[in-house]
Amino acid sequence: xxxxxxxxxxxxxxxxxxxxxxxxxxxxxxxxxxxxxxxxxxxxxxxxxxxxxxxxxxxxxxxxxxxxxxxxxxxxxxxxxxxxxxxxxxxxxxxxxxxxxxxxxxxxxxxxxxxxxxxxxxxxxxxxxxxxxxxxxxxxxxxxxxxxxxxxxxxxxxxxxxxxxxxxxxxxxxxxxxxxxxxxxxxxxxxxxxxxxxxxxxxxxxxxxxxxxxxxxxxxxxxxxxxxxxxxxxxxxxxxxxxxxxxxxxxxxxxxxxxxxxxxxxxxxxxxxxxxxxxxxxxxxxxxxxxxxxxxxxxxxxxxxxxxxxxxxxxxxxxxxxxxxxxxxxxxxxxxxxxxxxxxxxxxxxxxxxxxxxxxxxxxxxxxxxxxxxxxxxxxxxxxxxxxxxxxxxxxxxxxxxxxxxxxxxxxxxxxxxxxxxxxxxxxxxxxxxxxxxxxxxxxxxxxxxxxxxxxxxxxxxxxxxxxxxxxxxxxxxxxxxxxxxxxxxxxxxxxxxxxxxxxxxxxxxxxxxxxxxxxxxxxxxxxxxxxxxxxxxxxxxxxxxxxxxxxxxxxxxxxxxxxxxxxxxxxxxxxxxxxxxxxxxxxxxxxxxxxxxxxxxxxxxxxxxxxxxxxxxxxxxxxxxxxxxxxxxxxxxxxxxxxxxxxxxxxxxxxxxxxxxxxxxxxxxxxxxxxxxxxxxxxxxxxxxxxxxxxxxxxxxxxxxxxxxxxxxxxxxxxxxxxxxxx
Amino acid sequence: xxxxxxxxxxxxxxxxxxxxxxxxxxxxxxxxxxxxxxxxxxxxxxxxxxxxxxxxxxxxxxxxxxxxxxxxxxxxxxxxxxxxxxxxxxxxxxxxxxxxxxxxxxxxxxxxxxxxxxxxxxxxxxxxxxxxxxxxxxxxxxxxxxxxx
Numbered sequence: 001x002x003x004x005x006x007x008x009x010x011x012x013x014x015x016x017x018x019x020x021x022x023x024x025x026x027x028x029x030x031x032x033x034x035x036x037x038x039x040x041x042x043x044x045x046x047x048x049x050x051x052x053x054x055x056x057x058x059x060x061x062x063x064x065x066x067x068x069x070x071x072x073x074x075x076x077x078x079x080x081x082x083x084x085x086x087x088x089x090x091x092x093x094x095x096x097x098x099x100x101x102x103x104x105x106x107x108x109x110x111x112x113x114x115x116x117x118x119x120x121x122x123x124x125x126x127x128x129x130x131x132x133x134x135x136x137x138x139x140x141x142x143x144x145x146x147x148x149x150x151x152x153x154x155x156x157x158x159x160x161x162x163x164x165x166x167x168x169x170x171x172x173x174x175x176x177x178x179x180x181x182x183x184x185x186x187x188x189x190x191x192x193x194x195x196x197x198x199x200x201x202x203x204x205x206x207x208x209x210x211x212x213x214x215x216x217x218x219x220x221x222x223x224x225x226x227x228x229x230x231x232x233x234x235x236x237x238x239x240x241x242x243x244x245x246x247x248x249x250x251x252x253x254x255x256x257x258x259x260x261x262x263x264x265x266x267x268x269x270x271x272x273x274x275x276x277x278x279x280x281x282x283x284x285x286x287x288x289x290x291x292x293x294x295x296x297x298x299x300x301x302x303x304x305x306x307x308x309x310x311x312x313x314x315x316x317x318x319x320x321x322x323x324x325x326x327x328x329x330x331x332x333x334x335x336x337x338x339x340x341x342x343x344x345x346x347x348x349x350x351x352x353x354x355x356x357x358x359x360x361x362x363x364x365x366x367x368x369x370x371x372x373x374x375x376x377x378x379x380x381x382x383x384x385x386x387x388x389x390x391x392x393x394x395x396x397x398x399x400x401x402x403x404x405x406x407x408x409x410x411x412x413x414x415x416x417x418x419x420x421x422x423x424x425x426x427x428x429x430x431x432x433x434x435x436x437x438x439x440x441x442x443x444x445x446x447x448x449x450x451x452x453x454x455x456x457x458x459x460x461x462x463x464x465x466x467x468x469x470x471x472x473x474x475x476x477x478x479x480x481x482x483x484x485x486x487x488x489x490x491x492x493x494x495x496x497x498x499x500x501x502x503x504x505x506x507x508x509x510x511x512x513x514x515x516x517x518x519x520x521x522x523x524x525x526x527x528x529x530x531x532x533x534x535x536x537x538x539x540x541x542x543x544x545x546x547x548x549x550x551x552x553x554x555x556x557x558x559x560x561x562x563x564x565x566x567x568x569x570x571x572x573x574x575x576x577x578x579x580x581x582x583x584x585x586x587x588x589x590x591x592x593x594x595x596x597x598x599x600x601x602x603x604x605x606x607x608x609x610x611x612x613x614x615x616x617x618x619x620x621x622x623x624x625x626x627x628x629x630x631x632x633x634x635x636x637x638x639x640x641x642x643x644x645x646x647x648x649x650x651x652x653x654x655x656x657x658x659x660x661x662x663x664x665x666x667x668x669x670x671x672x673x674x675x676x677x678x679x680x681x682x683x684x685x686x687x688x689x690x691x692x693x694x695x696x697x698x699x700x701x702x703x704x705x706x707x708x709x710x711x712x713x714x715x716x717x718x719x720x721x722x723x724x725x726x727x728x
Numbered sequence: 729x730x731x732x733x734x735x736x737x738x739x740x741x742x743x744x745x746x747x748x749x750x751x752x753x754x755x756x757x758x759x760x761x762x763x764x765x766x767x768x769x770x771x772x773x774x775x776x777x778x779x780x781x782x783x784x785x786x787x788x789x790x791x792x793x794x795x796x797x798x799x800x801x802x803x804x805x806x807x808x809x810x811x812x813x814x815x816x817x818x819x820x821x822x823x824x825x826x827x828x829x830x831x832x833x834x835x836x837x838x839x840x841x842x843x844x845x846x847x848x849x850x851x852x853x854x855x856x857x858x859x860x861x862x863x864x865x866x867x868x869x870x871x872x873x874x875x876x877x
Binding site: 068204214271343345395 | 754761766768773817825853857866
């Protein structure tokens, strides 16, 4: 390739305009002469993704959020692979949503949920890196007046071997930034990858071990005040009245303000003063009709849905009803899954400063653009007068900080009542626990039909419970149906597809939406769907006296990647071979977020205690950008998934959530942690799978199936603490 | 007025004597490495050392900390050299979101001071901090790495 460089004179087109798949974006800068877009420190942008400083530091722009899952490092690896830069000279930077809007969304989607960070942006960020490399090399070629094809590049050094010359990215960056971006950008063949696929250390660790990293809770701004809030404990309820005079004289209190129609906040010099005062504040609520709702009324309503006539069909083939009617043998089971809170370690918080001319928000968020939208709405100001600054790392997210920015709205509504003063709103753990966007409740009736030769001829899976989309993105419902409800059970070709072939299949959903607000939650609907399906597959296998592995394999001949991960865990765990004395095994497999995952758990049971000794887990995400971080996501997802299985339920009484803190909403500790052995087995292809969420769903069914192997007992409602079972 | 000795430096703070030590450290002294997670001494994100012993600072009132040596995550590294637990955490890539890790590191540093070569059982008994990202496997491995460093 040897294109003729031209200087931009009338407009500068952002590098990704020509190259970013699906991003037809450009930025017009109406200036004469060469125009270079500059970072805040004056260093030139080669394109939107890459800034090179004179000292050779490579700044990689990332708009997905780092919240522990390693996406920051993984995305930087993708850019660096194509850029051919020195990994030790990399730093990263978050563009703001305001900058993105001003540049016609040059960086694409900010949303960091659904395990999308890498799988949905790998192509355009790699092209960003490749285009920048081409421009840097071209700048060197121009300087040396040699064809660019004679140059080589590695570790930020460009070399012209024939003349023995070399230069660095930092030295040619200014010239490169003035070049027209290339129109044709080819990406490396994966077999040539040197950075992608390497278990590199994370970029964001050092400040996490010294206490230097500034989380949202730690932010300090000049003149900043602190706010603590109480929102109506019954979702949908309102404030009737509050007696500010009772607390306005308390230490440090500056102001007591109503927040929307459902909350009241105390603003004080310190958060401790604010929290102490808000705890003492007399508030009268109008809790509304939902006070009649309890866990029992919700359960009854969902139970009725198990046999309701009307249901949305998510997946079907053949005639399941007829197959079940004609069955030689019929197996039926009912399962139930509770409300659960995310319980991020860093409670919800946001800091806002509002004036009539400008609104700024500092916030840990999984989606800077959604936080920005909330800012526009709450501030009453246009986009060019608002911006959102994401904290470098969010203290956990798990879905709570993605689609909902209620805490951002609250912070701005408070700050608007104190114009010019930055106010940091921090939720107490109690506020956080009782104002979640909860893992939806779901019940499930499964019916399996066998012929006289014990072949599975039909399967009906009836879900009954809550839809997330109906509350959050009703525009995404499909004639009323919430397709996400069927995660892991969807038709072939979708990213959460059902992994078996059953001649007569019906999977449908009776939608029942209580007032308790649901939300995306790590894995979300794969969590309960994996338990329903995979525990029931185990039930079906045992009901006809077949080995659970062999039973599944017979249904998986058309699902080679599902079978691949299942076989991998069976082999590594030693399925079919004797386990240690007193140890029993259970299996699970699933496809979610375009990744294939499976697990084999080993447990022992002693009275009411289950010890999970070991989980062998396989993941086929197509491509493994950083195997070391994938291992950590797999092991970490089991902590999240097993905590949910054993301990976590948010119960509803008088319309409100009862659990307020970790004493009643437990999370497993290190002594309960099984040994996790990860098998990472990417098989390539054109579709990239996610990593942060898929494996969360494999732990619980594998453990429950192992529990059955150990005890002969099935437990079909969760968490296990409700059955007096503890984790040992 | 209370005089606190934090990381070897004296700080005079004008607070109600019943204020939790956590909030005095964070808001009055301004050291924010020590985190708020639950406020009821369940999660351990606020763990500091009081005279070398790991204590959940949200559950201790400031008046009880007067006259004692308080060490926070900011004071763990001596003279610019990371503590061996911090080094192991970096080398083994332990933190995910990292929010709980100040407390986790302080709890582990206290354990290693008490038991320089802890067994897995020692770790299970001493480390009861919550980590929602689920770093426990790496925490355990890194503790053993730090113990042999």
